[in-house]
Amino acid sequence: MHRWRDRLSPEVVGLPAGGQRRAPGLRREELALLAGISVDYITRLEQGRAANPSPQVVEALARALRLSNGERAHLFCLAGLVPPGPDTVPAYITxxxxxxxxxxxxxxxxxxxxxxxxxxxxxxxxxxxxxxxxxxxxxxxxxxxxxxxxxxxxxxxxxxxxxxxxxxxxxxxxxxxxxxxxxxxxxxxxxxxxxxxxxxxxxxxxxxxxxxxxxxxxxxxxxxxxxxxxxxxxxxxxxxxxxxxxxxxxxxxxxxxxxxxxxxxxxxxx
The missing domain is CATH 3.30.450.180 (Beta-Lactamase)
Incomplete structure (x- = not known):
């Protein structure tokens, strides 16, 4: 997930740049704001310490990170979840x-x-x-x-x-x-x-x-x-x-x- 954060700048997602940054991508705090998830939970996810994230959390992260359909499916698989199929209500923002x-x-x-x-x-x-x-x-x-x-x-x-x-x-x-x-x-x-x-x-x-x-x-x-x-x-x-x-x-x-x-x-x- 870290590399997906790195490729997004704050300006692209409508956030202020906020002064000097050690990396060009989104900070965990900014991803947490966009996804409506706590910073602590995102930290634990990236460090592999958060088990069984819900489909709603994964979907929110996929939207915030602006993942493609293939990347979104990969994120669901990484979370141990089956990607949503065509017979479920779509929650993907194109x-x-x-x-x-x-x-x-x-x-x-x-x-x-x-x-x-x-x-x-x-x-x-x-x-x-x-x-x-x-x-x-x-x-x-x-x-x-x-x-x-x-x-x-x-x-x-x-x-x-x-x-x-x-x-x-x-x-x-x-x-x-x-x-x-x-x-x-x-x-x-x-x-x-x-x-x-x-x-x-x-x-x-x-x-x-x-x-x-x-x-x-x-x-x-x-x-x-x-x-x-x-x-x-x-x-x-x-x-x-x-x-x-x-x-x-x-x-x-x-x-x-x-x-x-x-x-x-x-x-x-x-």
Whole structure:
């Protein structure tokens, strides 16, 4: 893993260079920040002292290190795991999608898999919606959070909330159809059915819906209400859902978005 760190510069992954460096690549602390894993755990992994890393940890490291498909499969094998097959929900962010994220560094962007589990959120998105780096397991799934009452900064009316929930259930149903052998996905659905009567009702009714472009108002704790356009782009082939928030140039909302992005980036880095 050390050689994969060495080939990535901080600038390439959107981090400050941070003064003089003994090596040109990423430090362990920087990889830990990108992957959402403790520095101590990465140290133990590189020294061969960490046994049985989870598939989620390996996937997070592969994304942070920007590994190719072949390198990612090799990393899974090194961890003693079977690389994810074609019948499981893809969690791989392709190089082309990563380049797009790099070019949208000043725009709030989040990438979800086909089951609406958050894979990566850039710093502007974290500043806008709240830092998701501490979310674990099902907490990272948008369907789970929406139906089980987790806090959201997005204002909702009963109508918009129903439309969103219907679209999320429909998307999850479609993912189950495309990846019938994915056991974690099936467990997610079973747990949602058991814990949310509303989810079970929508699931059993065969609810049909899809994510539409929308204007959303986000109540930010520092800059106040920000109204933005929200678009969801689906990447054919990799089954990724990319959520992008933008503001009309020259408006107060654009100014507030720029301000909270600066404030949020400072707090995340500092």
């Amino acid at each position: 190089p082309s999608v990563q380049r797009m994220l790099d070019r949208l560094a000043g725009t709030p962007v989040a990438v979800y898999d086909a089951a609406w589990t958050l894979l990566v959120a850039n710093p502007p998105y974290a500043a806008l919606m709240g830092d998701p780096s501490g979310w674990r397991g099902n907490e990272r799934n948008a369907v789970w959070r929406n139906f089980l009452g987790y806090e959201s900064r997005v204002r909702q009316t009963p109508e918009t909330q129903h439309a969103l929930r219907t679209a999320l259930v429909a998307g999850l149903r479609a993912a189950v159809g495309r990846y019938p052998a994915d056991q974690p996905l099936r467990r997610l659905v079973a747990e949602l059915r058991a814990r949310s009567e509303l989810f079970a009702e929508l699931w059993d009714s065969g609810a049909v819906g899809r994510h539409e472009a929308a204007r959303k108002t986000i109540d930010h704790p520092q800059v106040g209400a920000v109204t933005l356009d929200c678009d969801v782009v689906t990447v054919a082939g990799s089954d990724l859902n990319i959520m992008i928030y933008t503001a009309e140039p020259g408006t107060e909302d654009a100014e507030r978005l720029a301000l909270l992005t600066v404030l949020g980036t400072q707090s995340l880095v500092g």
